[in-house]
Amino acid sequence: MDKWKGIIGQGFTPKQFREYVAGLSWDDWLAEFIVLHHTAVPSLVQRPSGFTREHLLGLEKYYRDEMGWSAGPHLFVDDYMIWVFTPLTVPGVHAKSFNARSIGLEMLGNYDVEAFTSGRGEMVRENAVAAIAMLSAALDIDPDSLMFHRDEPNTTKTCPGRHVDKATIIQAVKDYVTSEPAPGFTQLSASQADLTQTQFKSEEFGRAKEYLPVFQAAADAYQWPAELEAVMRQALGPRWMAWVLMGIASRESRFGLLLDEDGRGDGGHGHGIMQVDDRSHAAFCDGEGWQDLRSSLEYVHHSVIVPSFNYLGENCFELVKEDYEALFMATVATYNCGPGNVRKALEAGTDVDSLTTGRDYARDVLARAKALYGALS
Numbered sequence: 001m002d003k004w005k006g007i008i009g010q011g012f013t014p015k016q017f018r019e020y021v022a023g024l025s026w027d028d029w030l031a032e033f034i035v036l037h038h039t040a041v042p043s044l045v046q047r048p049s050g051f052t053r054e055h056l057l058g059l060e061k062y063y064r065d066e067m068g069w070s071a072g073p074h075l076f077v078d079d080y081m082i083w084v085f086t087p088l089t090v091p092g093v094h095a096k097s098f099n100a101r102s103i104g105l106e107m108l109g110n111y112d113v114e115a116f117t118s119g120r121g122e123m124v125r126e127n128a129v130a131a132i133a134m135l136s137a138a139l140d141i142d143p144d145s146l147m148f149h150r151d152e153p154n155t156t157k158t159c160p161g162r163h164v165d166k167a168t169i170i171q172a173v174k175d176y177v178t179s180e181p182a183p184g185f186t187q188l189s190a191s192q193a194d195l196t197q198t199q200f201k202s203e204e205f206g207r208a209k210e211y212l213p214v215f216q217a218a219a220d221a222y223q224w225p226a227e228l229e230a231v232m233r234q235a236l237g238p239r240w241m242a243w244v245l246m247g248i249a250s251r252e253s254r255f256g257l258l259l260d261e262d263g264r265g266d267g268g269h270g271h272g273i274m275q276v277d278d279r280s281h282a283a284f285c286d287g288e289g290w291q292d293l294r295s296s297l298e299y300v301h302h303s304v305i306v307p308s309f310n311y312l313g314e315n316c317f318e319l320v321k322e323d324y325e326a327l328f329m330a331t332v333a334t335y336n337c338g339p340g341n342v343r344k345a346l347e348a349g350t351d352v353d354s355l356t357t358g359r360d361y362a363r364d365v366l367a368r369a370k371a372l373y374g375a376l377s
């Protein structure tokens with residue numbers, strides 16, 4: 001019997017799973033495709049609240065002690081969580097001849113009999129699609145290469161169940177990948193910040209004052225549409241964009257006060273005062289520009305905010321009732337959760353902040369901008 005490879009045994013929401021996957025290094029083994037399964041036993045009915053850590057420990061006993069295997073499938077997905085079982089960085093055991101080259105994902109349910117397009121089955125499906133999409137992006141796996149267990153030549157199983165259609169799943173994965181551009185920016189949580197919104201410690205205030213000319217220069221470097229200028233000037237004065245950029249800098253890193261010694265935050269992914277994320281802006285973060293506030297602001301302004309504004313202007317102008325201020329609020333929200341998500345929120349008729357961290361990103365940034373404008377102008 002091969003040595004048991006151990007389990008992770010942790011459950012993640014799709015958002016947490018994205019971060020978990022981004023933190024893995026794939027030096028030892030790279031999966032080439034993903035294999036989809038259903039558990040059949042247990043079914044959804046047998047697990048009315050999904051999996052728990054106890055269930056995963058039970059599965060470990062089963063695969064290790066009863067089956068005598070070296071590992072099990074990599075993921076167990078229920079209607080709430082994506083559970084990591086066998087580490088994603090080593091081969092698992094789930095589908096004979098596919099094992100050496102693939103990640104095995106088990107969906108909770110018996111989809112020979114249970115519904116897959118409604119109720120809990122649909123929720124499991126959504127989490128599975130999210131997990132497949134995130135892994136496809138992380139490992140550069142073509143969604144079309146997805147395999148079902150029943151594709152494996154040695155099996156007679158119907159797994160992942162007769163109700164599961166491959167073309168539909170592959171399309172859903174593709175839609176997920178394109179509609180969900182990895183959020184480019186992350187910011188530290190309010191608890192880490194140890195400050196309530198729009199209240200500034202004197203140290204942060206000192207930095208804001210010191211950096212003010214750099215923000216103003218960056219803001220002056222772009223000409224916004226006159227309609228937007230007019231409404232924003234009313235709220236934040238003639239240097240309005242400088243205050244907005246400062247509001248972002250405050251929210252992201254308290255002007256750098258929350259960063260570690262080498263200028264990073266968010267587990268090393270956020271770069272510099274503006275917290276540019278290396279998972280979405282690899283080229284910029286590979287260089288040295290992010291360490292300099294001036295070039296960071298130039299990048300953020302020209303290569304992130306302006307394109308997001310133009311994207312929303314093209315796709316969502318009617319959804320914001322052709323209101324420039326609303327369009328700009330939506331643009332600020334994209335800095336946190338990406339243009340695709342903000343578009344989704346607008347199309348669903350919900351608040352532009354509904355998909356941002358803490359559901360208050362744009363509102364909070366504008367509040368900070370206003371406070372800084374009031375204090376420093």
Ligand SMILES: [Zn+2]
Pocket residue numbers: 036037038094149157159160
């Ligand atoms: Zn299977």
